[in-house]
Amino acid sequence: MSHKVFFRSARPRHRTVVGCTLSVLALGAGLVGCGADGNPLAARPYDAADQIAYNAPAGKAKKVDPDKPLEITASDEDGRITDVTVTDARGRYVAGELSADGRRWHSTSPLAAGTHYTVTVSTEDEDGAPGRKVIEFDTSTPKSKTLKVTFGPNSGTYGVGQPVTAELSEPVKDKTSRAVVERALKVDSAPVVEGSWYWVNDKELHYRPQTYWPTHATITAHSDLDGVKVADRLWGGKSEPVKLTTGDRIVAVTDAAAHRMTVYKNDEVVNQIPITTGRPGFETRNGVKVVLGKQYVVRMRGTTIGISSNSSDGYDLNVYWAARVTWSGEYVHAAPWSVGSQGYANVSHGCTGMSNAYARWFFNTVREGDIVKVVNSNGKQMEPFGNGFGDWNVDWSKWRKGSALVADGSDGRNLSSARLRPESA
Missing domain, CATH: 2.60.40.3710 (Immunoglobulin-like)
Known part of the structure; x- marks a missing residue:
């Protein structure tokens, strides 16, 4: 159990200051008084060891428990604390509160484990003379x-x-x-x-x-x-x-109703590509998606999305020039078998298909993190999380509310894994 350790010095308990006005600053080392020659910068803060105590274990070998708040108290009944500054070896400050009567200061932010701290305590006695004490201690590393x-x-x-x-x-x-x-x-x-x-x-x-x-x-x-x-x-x-x-800012807008993809580079159109998207029952998801990765060849099977291998809709084939946009298996890829429908009809199982030449161009143009936005599809909305990066489908005001700092009244601003499986072709 922690207990208070008192620091004592041989300084007389009372001192009288005559013929000058004390200037007291509440910032540790900045405390000054006036000296015998009348110069207010001549005097230095006295050693305030006998005026303060803090909750620390006895013995130099013992370390402070970081699970408990640091508490500094004024042990001299005629003195009071004016300021406390606590920093660790990395220069991080510990927040705290000083009571109105100057008798007690306690930390309001947690101490770090296994860290060295320096505490500067500023005081004044009954005559207003400034004092100072510097305390150093280490915190323990609890089992956790x-x-x-x-x-x-x-x-x-x-x-x-x-x-x-x-x-x-x-x-x-x-x-x-x-x-x-x-x-x-x-x-x-x-x-x-x-x-x-x-x-x-x-x-x-x-x-x-x-x-x-x-x-x-x-x-x-x-x-x-x-x-x-x-x-x-x-x-x-x-x-x-x-x-x-x-x-560069690459944004590919897939218009499922017009059967066309328009690719923008830094807000300028660089290509328009005839495409096919998901047919009825397999409609491509609407919304903003992010390129998750690229593969030269991907094996796609209908069984991964619940289509029996014996069904007329079943398929098992290698697909080339594939850029992935969902974990569940939606890609932008080459679909040479549907070139006749590209630009005219939606015949895929959910992916965005295009000719080999266009797919190769798209594959070589985009990188991870680029945007693929699907509009005018009868499919459901892209999931915000869990199926890739649907983050941009969350309105900014709602996104801000997902911050713990906004939830606790702070500003919050700063100047789920899924199994991979190919889904559709």
């Missing part, structure tokens, strides 16, 4: 779970629609704990854009700006959770940062 963060995607160059993801090693359900986690997950971009995290579930967060990322931007995601208390017996661990860059 470590919360690690894995950022995604891997460092590299992506399209302007690529969200940043954060996968947690442990579930975080409590709103307060989520706010602690979110404050420590930093996303910086150049140029600077407004963005926000969204809690997809207890272990997964996505980050995106209000609109697509700028072209040729640099985006860095990192965590400041190391050593930070998230919840009882749950502490943040070290995490590897990721650095992304964006390329």
